Amino acid sequence: SQTIHQWPATLVQPVGSPLSLECTVEGTSNPNLYWYRQAAGRGLQLLFYSVGIGQISSEVPQNLSASRPQDRQFILSSKKLLLSDSGFYLCAWSVLGRGYEQYFGPGTRLTVT
């Protein structure tokens, strides 16, 4: 069966510090991968998605970036965090042919202070 991991689970970082969040998927090959951000009590905002290694599409211009160095690894980064980057970051995967069924990881709670 497929599983998705995210770490860290929680993170408190000062403004201006760098960020690296990691997502890995097990039990499937060549998944589509997604990064979402969720503000408190709000819906999900798609940040990035990837259909393959090194292929990243950005949905929202911001100071965040994403990379996919391996087939089942997706990384969200920032060189300098802003207060507005605080939120709940969710990684999700889907498979070719059933791309609309996205399966989410447990999330990372980021607080920028």
Added chain:
Amino acid sequence: GQQLNQSPQSMFIQEGEDVSMNCTSSSIFNTWLWYKQDPGEGPVLLIALYKAGELTSNGRLTAQFGITRKDSFLNISASIPSDVGIYFCAAGGNAGNMLTFGGGTRLMVKP
């Protein structure tokens, strides 16, 4: 951009009651999905609908894909305390593999 209007925003019901929530859009979609999110966790897929008019059940949950392809509803029968959470609708099919999400319905159940 595309938007999904989900209602109600919140519901506070008595245990045992039935619940109904819906999602509408001005755009046509080929797929409608419903997710549930517990506090501090990622959303979990409940039901996926791929055909206009389709009615699908998952235990006490029933969802329908509207005939116009612009709406969907989710019903929960005989609610229990563990139904508490935020329910999100999502739709896809006209923008690659991306989903558009509704704003969520927060469900609270009083024992």
